[in-house]
Amino acid sequence: MDIAKETGCKVVTVNEIARYLQSKEIDAIGANIGGTIEIDGVKYTRVPAVHSNGIDEAGFGWDAGSPADFVIGDSCVIYHAGDTAVFQDMSLIHELYKPRVAMLPIGGRFTMDVSTALMAVKLIKPGIVIPMHYNTFDVIQADANKFKQMVEEQTDSEVIILKSCDTIEV
């Protein structure tokens, strides 16, 4: 919200969160799961995730619609899984979009952990995996190197472990 207010950028999100943000006078675009929005030649497709979702406002969970994540792309397809457990329909993300890069949570407790994210890689079959949602808090500590080793032994995907602010070009 702070970023959107400061820059005036667009926010692409699920309908319920879009309505919430519009009430804050933010340029929010609602899409729902399975839908695609094209902005400046980049296509944003919402896909499912298995997680809960609440926005803290007025001290009680706001039922903010179901979490859904993005496949961004055209020539280069990126899949950002958001917070999620592993689910078999991840194989549909492979069939529909063939992502070149997948960002997957590995921290456990609130999402899949290293071993279940390995199952996710086998379903999504991306060229590159960037692990995320780990080591930010004490309760989501994970060994990204172990994840890299397991994925690269058992699949054709490459795992790139980024440090904060590191970049890759694909």
Add this chain to the structure above:
Amino acid sequence: MKGDMMKITWHGHSAFEIDGSNKTFIDPFLSRNRMAKIRWEDVKPDVIAVTHGHGDHFGDTVNIARSTGCKIIAISEIADYLFTKGLNVIDMNIGGTVDLGVRYSMVPAVHSSSIDDKGMRNAVGIAVGFVIRDGPTTIYHAGDTALFSDMSLIHDLYHPDVAMLPIGGCFTMDANAAVLAVKMIKPRIVLPMHYNTFDNIMADPGQFKRAVEEQTDTKVILLESGESIEI
């Protein structure tokens, strides 16, 4: 319980007490549960695991936790609600695991979730199931759910020894759908739950047992309220 043994006691509906390395109570619906033979005041768990906010699962959670100081494991939004009551809550989400010596993994369920508070019904989080791993023994409590094909991932990931599955229909899968669930989860033992507590969830557990045991290698154990199995 000592050693690797685990005692599982059913209190009717979806309320189960797991006595192993610690004492876990899942979905402690007791005071308004016509099948329960114990009172919430008699329950002294180390951990309560709540699958969702509906009264017949959330039940006496607040009273038990307030009187015993036990931990409560719940999805983030229900945890936030319980934090506001000053209780000892561990928040987690689907796909995650909390390790308290006994490991609690939160798994999906296909159901809604809400809490009634101050006369208002508020949607709170989403409904889940739990996989609880204690030493060599793994149990899966499905919570309230429809049948879903990712139940086969629960087999692949956790290989549960025991699965507690709802069979009452109306709000969850019925006995027919639960047979399909057993085929996906492939547990050694199934304990049917969430039936015959209310007039609109009547089911024939004997028929469910026959169907499962004819069609799968799984054994169905029909407990009376208050009865236990040891595994």
